[in-house]
Amino acid sequence: MTAYYIGIDVGTGSARATLVTSTGETLASHSKDTRTWRDSSDARIFEQSTTDIFDAICACVHQVLTEAKVKKEDVKGLGIDATCSLAVVDTQGNPVCVTRGQDLCGKPGERNIILWADHRAQEEANLINKSGSVVLDYVGGAMSLEMEIPKILWLKKHMSTELFARCMFFDLPDYLTYLITGSLARSSCSLVCKCSYIPAGATPAAQGWNADFFRVIGLDQMVDDGYKQLGGVLGQNDSLVLTAGMPVGRGLSKNAAERLGLVEGTPVGSGVIDAYAGWIGTVAACHQTADGISTKPTLEESRTRLAAVAGTSTCHLIQAPKGHFVPGVWGPYKNALFPDWWMNEGGQSSTGQLIDFIITTHPAHSELLEAVEKNGKPVHAILAEKLQELKKEANISSLTRLTKDLHFYPDLHGNRSPLADPTMRGSIVGLSLDSSLSDLALKFNVALEAIALQTRHILDEMRRHGHEIQGIYMSGGQAKNEPLMQLLANVCKVPVIIPPNASSAVVLGAAMLGRFAHNVTDDLKRRGMPEGLSTQSQVDEESARVGTQLWTIMTEMTQPGKVVVPEVDVADVKLLEAKYQIYMEAIEIQRRWRAAMEKAAS
Template identity: 65%
Template sequence: MAGPTTESCYVGVDVGTGSVRASIVTKSGKALASSTQETKTWRDPHDHHVFEQSTTDIWSRIGVAIKDCLSASGTEPSAVKGLGFDATCSLAVTDFGGEPVIVTKGEQIGGHGERNIILWADHRAEEEAELINRTGSVVLDYVGGKMSLEMEVPKILWLKKHMSPERFSQCQFFDLPDFLTYQATRDSSRSTCSLTCKCSYVANSGWQKDFFEQIGLKELSERGYAQIGAKDGEDVLIAGMPVGEGLSKNAAEELGLLPGTPVGSAIIDAYAGWLGTIAARFADDKQGLSEVPTIEESGHRLAAVAGTSTCHIVQSPSGIFVNGVWGPYKDPILSGRWMNEGGQSSTGQLIDFILTTHPAHPELVELGKKVQKPIHSILEERLEKLRMESGVATLTELTKDLHLYPDLHGNRSPIADPRMRGSIVGLELSNSLNDLAKKYHATLLAIALQTRHIIDTLNAAGHHISSIYMSGGQAKNAGLMQLFADVCGMPVVLPPDSGGAVVLGAAMLGRLADEFAQGGGGSRAKFEGGAGGEVVGHYGRDDTAWYAGVPKSLPKREEAA
């Protein structure tokens, strides 16, 4: 390995549903090193709604990942000029000293213990969400007309119902990205992204006292919202703004970095995917390399972040109200800009479920080991063979009698009903590998068709989406990406590293924090060049240069409220 790296660089941390990923990124956007560490999730064998995690476990995995990156790249801690986080929109609960508080139903709930995160996928708060959705509050206008049980307020209300008043009063409630900046700095400032997107903080008017009183959470307003966020938005920060005084001494030791390293205000993982992909340049056969897009042009691009679930992010200069689609949210990343967020509750998870529950799955795994190919490639080859043998033109025609509805874990958008369930119609009396291949294709097609449903709904409401920018693990699935291009009738642009796009967005927050901390808010803070990419389908392939537009100056705090 070469000598120690002293070039200025930035650390991004992405906390996903099942793992933590850290990356060290240069000013040019080049990743020097990356490390992924698995995290723990607890399930209740008697209640399939329950998904719980631990901030202690996640934080320790972050430390391992960052130290791995420093070691692998030879980067000196002094070269790291900024740190940024993104995470899933899960509810993290601590006391006011930062100690984790148990969220598991039972006698221990509200006491100190490891299981202190209600994961985004946890659906225990169905009754609480239904109560909220009967209020008719203005809050609902900014979540597509119906609040999801995946958001934080229904979960907080559930905790109040199952926790003693004494214990509940001692709790701090964080959207997970904000917990990470709190743990890093011990500053309790919250992000506009988390508060507006998941915590019922309304654009231009802030906290809605009447709403919290109406649903039975008057304690939050009576205490000046100290349990859920800063009073009247006083400490609400736009993405990348410096949090507190940077890394605390303890956090710096745990992460292997220097105290005082600037920490950028965090964002939800899907929004980091938007930041890391949406301004990419790409090439097609007819037009050549595209120009660096304007902020206005990026509004025609949908960022699809596809992992366990899929989120669909699009921005606009003014708020667009879309029934069944979350938002419009003001300032979640860029000051003065609005965003809508569609989503599918189960996509990667659905594909895994269809594969692993089929009787032929063990045979597929063994075949993959024998021929040393990914199982998805084997399935694609099997499907093509079946298509040719059947004498049909497309795989859709091959599976025309097999229909799969994908909402096995509820519908996030645009039907917005967590009680929706999936179905398969057209089953054959077969447990063969051929049957598994057909069900696999039907699953991919269902996911693509539902994406088309979401895009059509967004465009009908006033958006003008004309391309999809993918990131996340599913971007590796060439067959699925081609289906997106075909079904949605638009180009699908892929990053060269499908998993790295989101953590790149997090690293950008670290760079912004560094520039803002130095009084350099006039810079556009862009990550240029150094990355390759491809455009799916008939749009050809070429290199992609990544670029991120950010506020030209540090927004005033009152602009974020």
């Protein structure tokens, strides 16, 4: 009997389900938009709804089963990834509004998620980063306001004491596994990467939650209550922390199975943050070479492979057998995916979003849309053609030379890595009195350059602190942008590997977690443990025994990728190097100007 696996991906603006075989072949995939609430008077606010997201997930799962004509009994495992957003419910699992003023919450169940991109918790992050806690060492030296603890601290300040005490707080992947299994087990990925959890063994004193940290920032109540609102103390009261893909509870609950159209008890893998699913779905790829397909990589080789998961934002993930402390780069995170391996995560807060902003706010946007409709080609293709026209008219050899006097610094939404400074802002030098489609094309090109230059900045910092990076493994919608992929290879001076279906790599990674959970569950049954894992000691023992099997699944289900090699045009290399130096100088200029204005205003 053929076994099938479902991956569920909850991105920033949509939910998606994909049905795959054990070889990674996609049989059906379906996505559905999800709603994000904004605040017309506060651009920092991004809120979502767990009810809305789960409705979308259920619709997607039903659709892929129908489209592929697969029986629910043949689906053997389910895996989930989601954005690192804060989901808030009460102790009964009912949504709790996260918006100031209950009158703004809309219908019951709405607006109980603070999205990752929400920047309301700036003051709280500043307070945390003045604490001097060892916790900060494991997030690159400064905790981002996009993480969960600053958001929770903001809610404590703006909720009634009684309501806050009744809340449970989840990173979204963990909430979704709780919703469909009823198990309060948390994923190591979410706790370590976004919730200030330091696993045992990361430091001589580390035992999970850091009581001194929580007390100094004003969350004493959580310490006194045994961290129940965050999942509890490891090893106490059935509190479990699971590495990626380990089976959650007893699989799908009866209610969730009915909603999803699947079988009760179907194994569910411990979830991961969406970017980490992109790592899972890409870095085990073989390469297409002149001589055929390269051999399957080993887990040891993963330490040289950086995954870039590029959608609204971009995350840069690399694993190592020991922890590397990189200032401004999140981590090192022990056990984020594999037991006893460490992960670092760099990031750009706005990349796909940045490109869209540059295009949609330009005066020639309406002219661009007319060209799209007239020619039946996508926006990026029209702009690429315009750039080629301009290059030909100027009689020059490259796009880099075409925009050599136009310089763009890209942090319109703050800097995540490696500066860890959410107050950074964008800038552009070289403006002219030109509002034509040609000008839009030029600005589009320098936006791509800026994204590539900032990627190099992140990679340079990772290398400087111990990482060896031999290739960038892409996933997400931006992988379709061929000029950007070539720029990344040229600027970062390493090959870029693109999977056959880059936009589905993240949800494929989630499906791999479902297969792993199925394998572990079957193995436990064969060994006389049909009830699964109920204590942390059992979890740790099993994780250590079978954890690396996830890598084997990855090599079996990841299709060979296309390789984009760096171009060696000497003139372009010199121009890009000069642009990189100007990019770095733009950082110092902005900091200097800001300091001068602060001094003048004081």
